[in-house]
Amino acid sequence: MKFSEFKITNFKGIDSLTLNLEKSPEANIFTLVGLNESGKTTILEAIDLFSPLNKELKALEIPGSVIKDPNSMIPISKRDNFNDRVSLAFKLSVDEDDLRKINDYAKEHTEFKKVSPKRDRNYLTYFRHYNFENSKFKDLDSKWSGFEGVLKNGYKTVDIGDISYNHVNTKLATFCRSLIPSILYFPNFLFDFPSRIYLETKENPSPKQQFYIELIQDILYSLDNSTNIKTHLVERIKNKERQSLNRLVQKMAVKVTDVVFEAWSRIFKQQVSATRIVINYASDDEDLAYLEIDIEADDGIYSINERSLGFRWFFIFLLFTQFRPFRKDTPQNVIFLFDEPASNLHPNAQKQLLKSFENLTLNSKIIYATHSHHLINPNWLESTFIVRNEALKFDATDSYNVKQTNISIKTYREFAAAHPHNTAYFQPILDVLDYRPSDLENISNAVFLEGKTDFYVLKYLKEVILKIPGDIALVPSTGSSNLNTLISLYMGWGKEFIILLDSDKEGKSQKTKYIDSFGIIVEQRIFTLDDIDAFWKKHGIEKLFDPSELLLIQQKSFPDTTRYDKTNFHRTIQELLINKIEVPLSVQTMNNFRRLISFLTEKVRDGN
Missing domain, CATH: 3.40.50 (Rossmann fold)
Incomplete structure (x- = not known):
């Protein structure tokens, strides 16, 4: 499955907004451009809610990454007495492999021998409705658009959305959710990296522990040598199989070093040949295996958290994004959401960072928000969107009126056509950024x-x-x-x-x-x-x-x-x-x- 379109209604400052990812030919990188307070972050927050089962980044508790109180989603101008719903609807394109999996599941677990999307055979639509009463969150209603299918004992096509087949629709909806690609939202990368990554726990791992365990497995996948955490790390640590263990850990460290510092050299135009990643392994007093990831430089060995804020941002950004595409047995076409990426980096580094985005688009897409002209690539103007907040007057950005709040979005082409006085092709973006x-x-x-x-x-x-x-x-x-x-x-x-x-x-x-x-x-x-x-x-x-x-x-x-x-x-x-x-x-x-x-x-x- 691939995300095709997001439709957002009554979410914070958004009245009604549609973001179509298929307007631009073969685009994998989408830019949201606008001033501060224009609503870029609001759009990213809403898109993040479209991932119904994605809890992995929530586990990290990154500041700003989780909407903890559903009541905060109520439209700003309607907070006095909101009796409506915040509605999220997203369209997913399905290919033949998706339909085959859905049909295989239906044959085995339902009374249908063939099913397909009812309205458009190339798309499915998933809805999430947050219902409110008297400005208080009431319940969440999640559902898919209806299926139609052919029963095993007949030839007639019937509507699976009919109340008679609610049990089938529920089963199909649950299965289809497992095919939805992940949405990974990073408001920033400035958070503490664990000094120890435990590879096992006595009880079920916490969500945060599970996230880092999967990160280590992603690094193993990148080695393409069929290794896994349990057999080739945990058991070797416990059995003290040092020769094979040392070689594997060394390969992991070299891979992370290459990925991080090769990109660092490319982006910052400076070589860091005397710096490398060091990975150590051990087990604690309870015999639980863990890894430690440190940085070795000429003047000593440092933990990630002892380095500068800029280095930490860049290191965690690369570690969390460069290895994710290697993950197996999970839906591909991941969407990365970045809010003002690299805003604390030098302008030249911001420009070079754009080039690194191109390396992330294997089996994935990127949607990022910026108000920096350094983070706009003219090659991507066809997939660039201008975000406006009606509460901010175009010619007086210090003027703000809550009652007028309405976040809108237009493709760059639509925006340029609506402002014909800006005759330069790139100039409207500079104008909207007040550059x-x-x-x-x-x-x-x-x-x-x-x-x-x-x-x-x-x-x-x-x-x-x-x-x-x-x-x-x-x-x-x-x-x-x-x-x-x-x-x-x-x-x-x-x-x-x-x-x-x-x-x-x-x-x-x-x-x-x-x-x-x-x-x-x-x-x-x-x-x-x-x-x-x-x-x-x-x-x-x-x-x-x-x-x-x-x-x-x-x-x-x-x-x-x-x-x-x-x-x-x-x-x-x-x-x-x-x-x-x-x-x-x-x-x-x-x-x-x-x-x-x-x-x-x-x-x-x-x-x-």
């Missing part, structure tokens, strides 16, 4: 492009096909005639930029218009494609491809299409870029883009 760079901030020299297609095509060719090193800031607008805001913005900031336009009639016309409007400051910074190569006269970016390649590329995502369609081509390029999928291209095409990118890089570097 202005300081004189000390290192704003990159930029290449202004006509639109999103140019942006994604150039990014794809540079990073995935040609693998040209170095960064170049590509900034898309919403058309060749809409660059005024970008030009004014960079002129006002005193930052360097160049402009690339198509060499068609419109591009030539707009080049003349910008030179007339902004004068000499733009004249040496604006180029059409035929300024770069005379053979590119009357060209747009798509004409740098061999004509036959346009349809071949498009068919990677739309295999049934037989004619080139600009919208489908644009969407395919996005998917190829996001998933870093290479498509074979002709030598001439690659030479065209290599020349174009080289020209832009040289010009923007020189500031000419």
